[in-house]
Amino acid sequence: MREADNSPLFETKSAKGRTLFKLYAASMAMAICLICVYRVTHTPGKGKTGRYFWVGLFMSELWFTLYWLITQLVRWNPVTHHTFKDKLSHKYENELPGVDIFVCTADPVIEPPLMVINTVLSMMAYDYPPEKLNVYVSDDGGSELMFYALLEASRFCKYWLPFCKRYKIEPRSPSAYFSHASPINNEWSSIKNKYDEMKKRIDDTTRVGKVSEEIRKEHKGFQEWDVGVNKKDHQAIVQILIDERDPESKDTDGKILPGLVYMAREKRPEWHHNFKAGAMNALIRVSSRISNNQIILNVDCDMYSNNSECIRDAMCFFMDEERSQNIAFVQFPQNFENLTPNDLYSNHLLVINDVELGSLDSYGGCLYIGSGCFHRRDTLCGRSYSQDTKIHLGKNNHKKIIESIDVLENECKILASCSYEHNTEWGKEMGLKYGCPVEDIITGLSIKCRGWRSVHLNPERKGFLGLAPTTLLQTLVQTKRWAEGDFQIFLSKYCPLVYGHAKIPLKLQISYCCYLLWAVNCWATLYYVSVPSYCLLARISLFPKLSSYWFVPFVYVFVGKYAYSLGEFYWCGGTVKGWWNDQRMWLYRRLTSYLFGFADVMLKSMGFTTSGFVITSKVSEEEASQRYKKEIMEFGATSPMFNILSTLALVNLFSFVNGVKRVVMDSDIDSFSELVVQMILSGLIILINLPLYEGMFLRKDNGRMPSSVTYQSTFLAILFCTLATI
Numbered sequence: 031m032r033e034a035d036n037s038p039l040f041e042t043k044s045a046k047g048r049t050l051f052k053l054y055a056a057s058m059a060m061a062i063c064l065i066c067v068y069r070v071t072h073t074p075g076k077g078k079t080g081r082y083f084w085v086g087l088f089m090s091e092l093w094f095t096l097y098w099l100i101t102q103l104v105r106w107n108p109v110t111h112h113t114f115k116d117k118l119s120h121k122y123e124n125e126l127p128g129v130d131i132f133v134c135t136a137d138p139v140i141e142p143p144l145m146v147i148n149t150v151l152s153m154m155a156y157d158y159p160p161e162k163l164n165v166y167v168s169d170d171g172g173s174e175l176m177f178y179a180l181l182e183a184s185r186f187c188k189y190w191l192p193f194c195k196r197y198k199i200e201p202r203s204p205s206a207y208f209s210h211a212s213p214i215n216n217e218w219s220s221i222k223n224k225y226d227e228m229k230k231r232i233d234d235t236t237r238v239g240k241v242s243e244e245i246r247k248e249h250k251g252f253q254e255w256d257v258g259v260n261k262k263d264h265q266a267i268v269q270i271l272i273d274e275r276d277p278e279s280k281d282t283d284g285k286i287l288p289g290l291v292y293m294a295r296e297k298r299p300e301w302h303h304n305f306k307a308g309a310m311n312a313l314i315r316v317s318s319r320i321s322n323n324q325i326i327l328n329v330d331c332d333m334y335s336n337n338s339e340c341i342r343d344a345m346c347f348f349m350d351e352e353r354s355q356n357i358a359f360v361q362f363p364q365n366f367e368n369l370t371p372n373d374l375y376s377n378h379l380l381v382i383n384d385v386e387l388g389s390l391d392s393y394g395g396c397l398y399i400g401s402g403c404f405h406r407r408d409t410l411c412g413r414s415y416s417q418d419t420k421i422h423l424g425k426n427n428h429k430k431i432i433e434s435i436d437v438l439e440n441e442c443k444i445l446a447s448c449s450y451e452h453n454t455e456w457g458k459e460m461g462l463k464y465g466c467p468v469e470d471i472i473t474g475l476s477i478k479c480r481g482w483r484s485v486h487l488n489p490e491r492k493g494f495l496g497l498a499p500t501t502l503l504q505t506l507v508q509t510k511r512w513a514e515g516d517f518q519i520f521l522s523k524y525c526p527l528v529y530g531h532a533k534i535p536l537k538l539q540i541s542y543c544c545y546l547l548w549a550v551n552c553w554a555t556l557y558y559v560s561v562p563s564y565c566l567l568a569r570i571s572l573f574p575k576l577s578s579y580w581f582v583p584f585v586y587v588f589v590g591k592y593a594y595s596l597g598e599f600y601w602c603g604g605t606v607k608g609w610w611n612d613q614r615m616w617l618y619r620r621l622t623s624y625l626f627g628f629a630d631v632m633l634k635s636m637g638f639t640t641s642g643f644v645i646t647s648k649v650s651e652e653e654a655s656q657r658y659k660k661e662i663m664e665f666g667a668t669s670p671m672f673n674i675l676s677t678l679a680l681v682n683l684f685s686f687v688n689g690v691k692r693v694v695m696d697s698d699i700d701s702f703s704e705l706v707v708q709m710i711l712s713g714l715i716i717l718i719n720l721p722l723y724e725g726m727f728l729r730k731d732n733g734r735m736p737s738s739v740t741y742q743s744t745f746l747a748i749l750f751c752t753l754a755t756i
């Protein structure tokens with residue numbers, strides 16, 4: 031009996047095929063060394079033409095080599111976990127710890143209240159004892175529309191939760207469920223009607239942009255908006271919509287409902303609000319006063335629960351007898367419901383989710399990526415790991431509160447006020463860290479440096495589904511925020527190589543750099559897509575001739591790298607076309623997001639700018655969304671990012687055409703054999719850019735490249751090419 035009791039709640043497996051991978055990596059490393067030998071022995075001497083181009087190219091290649099080594103490390107030994115939820119229920123069903131669920135939203139226009147409450151409802155409907163769940167919504171938009179929608183949700187959930195549990199339906203976001211499900215019985219139809227009516231009421235109110243007087247009478251909470259609330263300037267608002275202590279708050283089956291709280295922290299123009307990190311910290315404090323559950327799950331407002339068993343999955347790690355003690359957080363990958371079959375903008379982060387994060391896990395823990403993550407409350411609040419103290423989850427920490435709702439709300443408002451954090455450790459040693467656009471990455475890193483480890487869990491049925499950006503520009507801007515934040519960490523005192531020294535394994539320190547150095551990739555990539563084509567026009571050869579033996583390692587590295595990456599992508603469940611799109615997007619991200627991210631970090635360190643947080647829109651206009659569904663690339667806006675992409679695409683087109691002309695018309699075979707690699711390179715860049723040329727010259731729809739960008743880029747490209755040929 032005893033034996034069975036100690037059996038683990040999860041198991042961990044290494045990925046297969048690692049020997050083959052290691053052989054591949056070794057052969058690639060040898061070929062890369064040969065390329066270096068070639069560069070060292072063949073670089074033109076002082077005063078010879080092209081010397082500086084060669085030196086630059088060699089430096090780019092050295093950077094790629096260094097970065098490639100890091101990317102091999104994050105592939106070396108991925109692990110996956112499997113949980114035993116039956117054992118968990120069997121042993122601990124009555125001791126399961128409570129969970130506070132945080133949902134952050136920030137703007138009722140680009141994050142529609144209806145979407146947010148669908149997320150909230152899916153969270154309330156987890157397969158978990160409802161008295162142990164509390165859902166907190168932070169509304170940085172300070173919008174009464176959001177409050178109203180949540181009020182509707184607090185009523186609808188009385189029908190929705192019993193329905194979910196009775197029929198064990200998945201997913202438990204009503205909108206996601208009804209969009210795919212077919213009727214089962216009368217109850218189904220009646221719930222569907224209720225949902226549709228609620229949706230209509232919310233849609234109508236959202237359209238008007240104002241809550242009607244009639245509705246305002248239904249809840250005292252609306253009075254908060256009587257004083258003229260402005261998104262950037264308003265008092266703290268805390269409204270407990272479902273009070274778990276209230277005997278009335280039961281669902282139609284008579285079961286207790288999870289607690290539900292609306293919070294809009296105080297905003298004043300003179301106080302910096304620290305974006306999502308600020309919201310999360312206010313939530314940590316407010317929830318500690320109301321329910322103070324030991325586990326915190328946080329999700330973005332679009333990330334609904336797609337798998338009602340995820341809390342139990344996470345608990346298998348926190349409750350395991352042997353190995354739970356040092357686990358700080360359990361991170362689920364971010365998945366998206368709105369991806370197109372070939373993932374046009376490569377938002378899936380397929381390989382990162384399936385391979386890289388698993389490898390980081392084996393080195394001591396994957397990243398905290400901001401959504402779909404279960405934390406221990408005290409770790410998030412700054413606690414260090416110590417081997418001597420055993421933490422017992424499940425021992426009742428739950429607050430026994432006697433105060434009336436009004437008193438409680440008023441106390442919470444103080445916790446959500448601007449001045450509360452003044453001269454405290456909040457945002458530094460406590461809670462999520464401030465001052466970085468990727469508050470999640472830096473917070474996760476510092477948790478690990480306090481002795482904890484983390485877990486990456488990717489169950490068969492995806493845990494959370496959200497909305498990925500649906501236009502090229504949104505994707506690039508989002509990546510820019512990430513690249514900027516990551517690089518800022520690298521240059522700060524939190525650089526894992528320094529801050530993590532002797533605190534986390536060296537392998538983990540270096541693996542972190544795979545992301546923190548994203549931005550730096552822009553230089554080598556920019557060089558590789560511009561200089562070889564410049565030199566093609568100027569007839570400066572940068573690579574070995576076709577007939578030379580030195581050609582072989584170049585081909586090996588090129589074919590090896592891309593064949594491997596295609597195989598890996600396919601193995602992770604992607605399509606060949608998806609891989610091709612992925613290659614394009616990596617190129618675009620490197621040429622724009624990373625470059626702008628890099629530049630902003632530099633400007634910020636010199637005090638010229640401060641970082642912002644551009645929220646990704648979760649709505650798109652009808653026409654654009656049709657194009658997205660057809661996987662037609664969306665330009666449709668002017669942005670310096672597009673200028674860069676178009677100019678480089680045109681430069682390569684011009685130099686390739688010029689090269690072909692020389693070979694065909696002038697029969698200049700000699701220079702052809704010297705320049706063939708550059709021709710191939712330009713040719714490939716042209717192939718990958720086909721959607722861009724289409725957007726500039728062929729398309730007529732509103733999503734095409736704005737003509738001003740086309741003109742400017744054509745002018746710049748011609749200028750560039752003229753410089754090369756004179």
Ligand SMILES: O=c1ccn([C@@H]2O[C@H](COP(=O)(O)OP(=O)(O)O[C@H]3O[C@H](CO)[C@@H](O)[C@H](O)[C@H]3O)[C@@H](O)[C@H]2O)c(=O)[nH]1
Binds near residue numbers: 136331647
């Ligand atoms: O001032 C703000 C800004 C944003 N948010 C919320 O933060 C979440 C993430 O914002 P989103 O625009 O969707 O950014 P993403 O790039 O999709 O978010 C990823 O990257 C962020 C860090 O850059 C992390 O915080 C997120 O958890 C992670 O999903 C959303 O729920 C927002 O409502 C706030 O609460 N307050």
Ligand SMILES: [Mn+2]
Binds near residue numbers: 330332496497646
């Ligand atoms: Mn998002």
